[in-house]
Amino acid sequence: MVTCQLRISEALGLKWRDILWDRGLIAIRRTCVHNNIQDGAKTKLSRSRVEAPKLLLDCLAAWRRESPFAKDEEYISPSVKLKGQNPRSASMLVEDYIRPAAILAGVIRVKNGITYDRDGEIVKRFGFHVLGRHSIATFLMENETNPAVVQAVMRHSKMDMTLYYSHTHRAAKRAEREKVLEHLVPEKMRVQMRVQETVQ
Numbered sequence: 001m002v003t004c005q006l007r008i009s010e011a012l013g014l015k016w017r018d019i020l021w022d023r024g025l026i027a028i029r030r031t032c033v034h035n036n037i038q039d040g041a042k043t044k045l046s047r048s049r050v051e052a053p054k055l056l057l058d059c060l061a062a063w064r065r066e067s068p069f070a071k072d073e074e075y076i077s078p079s080v081k082l083k084g085q086n087p088r089s090a091s092m093l094v095e096d097y098i099r100p101a102a103i104l105a106g107v108i109r110v111k112n113g114i115t116y117d118r119d120g121e122i123v124k125r126f127g128f129h130v131l132g133r134h135s136i137a138t139f140l141m142e143n144e145t146n147p148a149v150v151q152a153v154m155r156h157s158k159m160d161m162t163l164y165y166s167h168t169h170r171a172a173k174r175a176e177r178e179k180v181l182e183h184l185v186p187e188k189m190r191v192q193m194r195v196q197e198t199v200q
Contacts, residue, residue, distance in 0.1 A: 005136060005153050006050065008128035009033050012087040017072040019060060025049040032087050094127045102126070 006014075012032035019026055027049050031038050052060075064070045069084035077093070078084035102108045108123055109116050115123040137154055141147070151159050 008090045012077055014076045024052050026052050
């Protein structure tokens with residue numbers, strides 16, 4: 001669901017009938033906030049139909065074949081304990097699956113009970129929101145996706161919110177600073193400094 005930029009509240013609120021298989025879309029009709037189901041979405045723009053990549057649809061179809069709760073009116077992420085009447089809680093999904101997978105993939109590391117990102121910065125909160133929406137916005141912007149496209153994918157009404165979601169990694173910031181210096185310091189001077197460094 002991360003690839004569709006769904007909020008976790010939207011993903012947990014999905015029922016099988018919300019997957020429009022033949023059209024490759026996901027209809028956002030309800031949310032699950034603090035284990036309470038609410039009709040509608042966070043914003044008017046959010047209550048929409050979202051493009052679903054074929055690979056995601058294939059994964060969902062495979063999960064539906066395995067799920068004991070596969071009827072149209074049942075939740076995609078059901079709580080077995082609640083017999084499929086409600087979705088699982090986001091916090092349980094993070095602790096049981098997302099956090100261990102992120103550690104295994106090297107996205108985060110935990111030392112003495114403190115969580116760090118790849119740059120060694122302390123991660124205060126780690127969950128669906130940071131991993132999904134912030135990470136995807138950052139990935140798209142770093143790969144020079146048109147900001148208007150990123151805004152549309154994120155379903156933000158304002159560009160400043162999209163920019164807020166996009167972060168920069170230490171290596172990217174360093175590379176941009178290098179570009180500025182290369183622009184400001186003539187090539188001849190840079191060569192001379194490198195030669196002096198080698199001599200010393």
